[in-house]
Amino acid sequence: xxxxxxxxxxxxxxxxxxxxxxxxxxxxxxxxxxxxxxxxxxxxxxxxxxxxxxxxxxxxxxxxxxxxxxxxxxxxxxxxxxxxxxxxxxxxxxxxxxxxxxxxxxxxxxxxxxxxxxxxxxxxxxxxxxxxxxxxxxxxxxxxxxxxxxxxxxxxxxxxxxxxxxxxxxxxxxxxxxxxxxxxxxxxxxxxxxxxxxxxxxxxxxxxxxxxxxxxxxxxxxxxxxxxxxxxxxxxxxxxxxxxxxxxxxxxxxxxxxxxxxxxxxxxxxxxxxxxxxxxxxxxxxxxxxxxxxxxxxxxxxxxxxxxxxxxxxxxxxxxxxxxxxxxxxxxxxxxxxxxxxxxxxxxxxxxxxxxxxxxxxxxxxxxxxxxxxxxxxxxxxxxxxxxxxxxxxxxxxxxxxxxxxxxxxxxxxxxxxxxxxxxxxxxxxxxxxxxxxxxxxxxxxxxxxxxxxxxxxxxxxxxxxxxxxxxxxxxxxxxxxxxxxxxxxxxxxxx
Ligand code: NAD
Numbered sequence: 001x002x003x004x005x006x007x008x009x010x011x012x013x014x015x016x017x018x019x020x021x022x023x024x025x026x027x028x029x030x031x032x033x034x035x036x037x038x039x040x041x042x043x044x045x046x047x048x049x050x051x052x053x054x055x056x057x058x059x060x061x062x063x064x065x066x067x068x069x070x071x072x073x074x075x076x077x078x079x080x081x082x083x084x085x086x087x088x089x090x091x092x093x094x095x096x097x098x099x100x101x102x103x104x105x106x107x108x109x110x111x112x113x114x115x116x117x118x119x120x121x122x123x124x125x126x127x128x129x130x131x132x133x134x135x136x137x138x139x140x141x142x143x144x145x146x147x148x149x150x151x152x153x154x155x156x157x158x159x160x161x162x163x164x165x166x167x168x169x170x171x172x173x174x175x176x177x178x179x180x181x182x183x184x185x186x187x188x189x190x191x192x193x194x195x196x197x198x199x200x201x202x203x204x205x206x207x208x209x210x211x212x213x214x215x216x217x218x219x220x221x222x223x224x225x226x227x228x229x230x231x232x233x234x235x236x237x238x239x240x241x242x243x244x245x246x247x248x249x250x251x252x253x254x255x256x257x258x259x260x261x262x263x264x265x266x267x268x269x270x271x272x273x274x275x276x277x278x279x280x281x282x283x284x285x286x287x288x289x290x291x292x293x294x295x296x297x298x299x300x301x302x303x304x305x306x307x308x309x310x311x312x313x314x315x316x317x318x319x320x321x322x323x324x325x326x327x328x329x330x331x332x333x334x335x336x337x338x339x340x341x342x343x344x345x346x347x348x349x350x351x352x353x354x355x356x357x358x359x360x361x362x363x364x365x366x367x368x369x370x371x372x373x374x375x376x377x378x379x380x381x382x383x384x385x386x387x388x389x390x391x392x393x394x395x396x397x398x399x400x401x402x403x404x405x406x407x408x409x410x411x412x413x414x415x416x417x418x419x420x421x422x423x424x425x426x427x428x429x430x431x432x433x434x435x436x437x438x439x440x441x442x443x444x445x446x447x448x449x450x451x452x453x454x455x456x457x458x459x460x461x462x463x464x465x466x467x468x469x470x471x472x473x474x475x476x477x478x479x480x481x482x483x484x485x486x487x488x489x490x491x492x493x494x495x496x
Contacts, residue, residue, distance in 0.1 A: 004107050007097050008324040013045035013190060019054045019212060020196035022061035023205025028054060033213065035190055038104035039323050039332045041370030047189045050213035052221040055181065058209035059225050062152040062179040065206030070149050070177040074128050077175055080203060081125035084170075085118045087198040088163070092118070095191050099162055100323050102190045104332035104371060105287055107324050117167035119453045120469065127454075127471045128175035133480075141486040147478035149177035150253065151229030154222045156215070156243070158235040159185035159334055160289045160393075165234055166192055168257075168457075170208060172473035178230070181209045183218050185235075187334050215239060228252070230477065234291075237391075237417075237462055244465070255466035255476045257291070257458060259391040260419030263412035264294035264448065265402075265434060267425035268302040275424045276310045279397075282422055282448035284318055284330050284376055288395035289338070291463075292420035294448050295396070296388055298412060301403040308380075308399065312358045315376040320363050330395055332371030339372025342394030346377060349387035354379040354398065383411045391417070405434065413439045418460025422448045441467070 016032055018025040028048030035045040048054065088095070096110035133146040153173045157165035162184065173180055184192040189212045196210055211218050219239075223231055223246045233243045234257040247254035264282055266275050282294030299307050323331040333339045339362065346360050359377030374394050381388050381398035388398045402408035412421065421440035425431050435443040439460045444450045451457075456470035466476050 002326065004097070004326050005322075005324050007093065008101060011094065011097050011101060016046045017048060017189070017193040017212070019048045019050050019058065020193065020208075020210040021054065021058045022209065023200055023203075025196070026054070026057070030054070033186055035102060036335075037101050037370075038187075038334055039365070039368040039371040044101060045190060047186070047193065047212040050183070050211035050218035052217075054211045054213075055218060055221040055225055058181040058211050059152055059222075059227050061206035062181050062209055063227055065204060066149075066151055066179040069179050069204065069207050072177065074131070077177065078125040078128055081121045081128075081171060081175060083202045084199065085121035085125065087202060088114060088118050088121065088195070091194075091198065095163065095194060097324070098191045098194055099188070103159060103162065103188045103334055104323050105289075106328045106331045108326050108328065109285060113161050113164050116451060117163040120164075120167035120171045123453050124171040124175040124473075127474060131176070131471070131474050138484065140488060141484065144483040144485065146481050146483070147176070147474070148481050150477060150479060151178065152227060153178045153180050153230040153232060153477065154225065154228040155180055155182040155232045156219050156222065156235065157182065157184055159188035160286060160291075162188045162191050163195070166195065168234070168468045168473075169232055172468070173230075173232070173477045174207070176474055176477040178477050179207050181211060181222060181228070183211055183213065183215075183222055186212065186214050230254070232476070233257070240464065253476070253479075255458075255468065256464040257466075257468060258419075258462060258464040259417055260291045260293065260459065260463050261296060261389060261391055261415045261417045262292055262294050262420040262422065262440065263296045263298060263415075263438070264422035265298045265408055265412060265424070266300060266303070266307065267423070267427065267430050268300040269426045269430075270303070270424045272303060272307055272310060276307065276314050278422070278424060278446070278448050279311060280314050280318065280376070283397045284395050285449060287330055287333060288342075288374075289333065289393045291391075292442065292449065293393075294420075294422050295392065295398070296383065296412070296415070297397050297399045298402045298408050299399060301401055304401050308357070311399075312378060315358045315378055318376045320373050320375060321365055322368055330373070330376060332365075332368065332373050333394060336372065338393060339374070342372070342374055342392055342396060345387060345390070345392045345394070345396065349379050349381065349385070349398075352385050352387065354381035354385055354387050357399075359395075383414055389415055405430070409434060409437045413437075416462040419463035420444065
């Protein structure tokens with residue numbers, strides 16, 4: 001038995017996790033939801049099925065905590081964020097395995113999530129120290145512009161990268177003096193709840209609260225609660241529009257990080273072996289369940305046949321297997337619904353005339369028969385097909401041939417989303433001219449998923465509103481207040 005498989009067997013969960021409200025795990029009157037291992041089908045634990053009453057209690061606790069938390073100094077909040085980062089680092093190995101068991105993602109890639117999360121807390125621990133307002137002299141006085149926290153922030157996250165999402169939301173909101181009620185995704189709450197146990201010893205009570213459960217129950221109650229002051233959501237475009245609409249009706253500030261259908265453009269001057277590896281990484285990482293997946297690959301005509309031959313062969317060698325095996329590169333999707341959705345898209349692609357080059361099947365992995373393990377799948381298609389336009393959230397790509405740079409840029413942009421894009425070339429001019437014309441919030445040249453700490457992350461077009469991950473997120477959680485100070489009241493007769 002390898003060490004990770006041994007660790008997987010050693011992980012123990014609480015039989016039930018209540019909601020984490022006001023620094024305590026509270027019993028959930030409205031019941032519990034099974035937390036299922038997506039690979040084996042084993043019920044590992046139960047999480048609270050939070051409802052309006054739980055949300056009411058959590059928002060109240062966050063409201064009370066805000067009174068004090070918002071008056072802490074930036075140095076104090078910076079120190080708190082460092083403590084959270086350190087706690088994550090100390091518990092990283094165990095938390096990685098918890099996410100592996102809860103989401104079914106390969107253990108080898110989960111350290112990346114935790115490194116991003118740890119760095120995110122450290123980044124905002126530092127960024128807040130330099131987040132200064134402005135001031136200038138005015139006649140007989142001074143103008144001061146300061147950034148005030150918003151209050152209680154409602155944050156809702158998806159299941160694909162739980163700790164990355166937790167850190168993207170918590171770190172900037174806490175740094176700027178806000179308190180939080182977060183609803184994790186019903187399919188992947190365990191690492192967040194285990195984090196709550198660590199936060200209990202770090203943060204004052206009520207500053208961070210987690211209410212688990214379904215979107216239409218706990219999520220809906222949260223976004224409609226009268227005493228919240230900010231909505232921040234990461235998830236699907238459909239729910240994002242609903243949250244944006246709610247924010248509009250209530251005039252609440254909102255951050256939305258939604259889906260993607262990202263282009264990956266391969267120029268003819270590349271090292272083909274490296275480009276094949278990068279494209280494969282770009283669609284297999286996270287089992288393809290990534291909003292930034294490099295899912296539309298545009299390959300130049302001059303190298304198309306050789307590149308595609310190698311890309312197809314590489315797909316056959318990607319190890320599909322047990323999530324806890326460190327040599328596994330693709331494992332199970334999150335649940336049956338997602339599995340059937342991905343297989344449905346594969347069938348639809350065939351029906352609409354896309355040519356299946358490799359993959360397309362569900363694989364049975366011994367001892368993990370419950371899981372939806374999908375082979376890396378490559379279609380030759382056109383950009384206007386649904387398979388090229390809609391987010392699939394699985395290890396499935398469409399490949400298109402190109403020979404004119406203006407046309408490929410037009411096609412790359414011809415999609416509703418605009419979250420990320422990849423370019424591969426050794427020519428600086430090609431790289432920068434193309435990057436400048438792509439409608440995407442993040443452009444990665446020669447290395448896909450190049451998430452650099454502090455780089456603003458967010459979408460153009462239907463991929464969302466606002467930016468996280470970089471210092472721009474501080475503005476998402478504050479509002480500017482200008483204070484004009486006059487040293488003396490106006491003289492008598494001023495108004496007359
Ligand atoms: P989802 O939209 O179904 O769910 C996301 C969260 O919203 C969950 O916590 C869910 O319970 C909650 N929710 C659902 N309905 C709700 C409602 N009516 N009111 C309030 N909350 C509700 O998305 P998902 O299936 O969990 O995640 C996959 C999607 O997330 C993909 O579309 C992907 O592109 C997107 N995503 C985006 C980013 C990004 O940063 N842009 C990152 C990860 C995932």
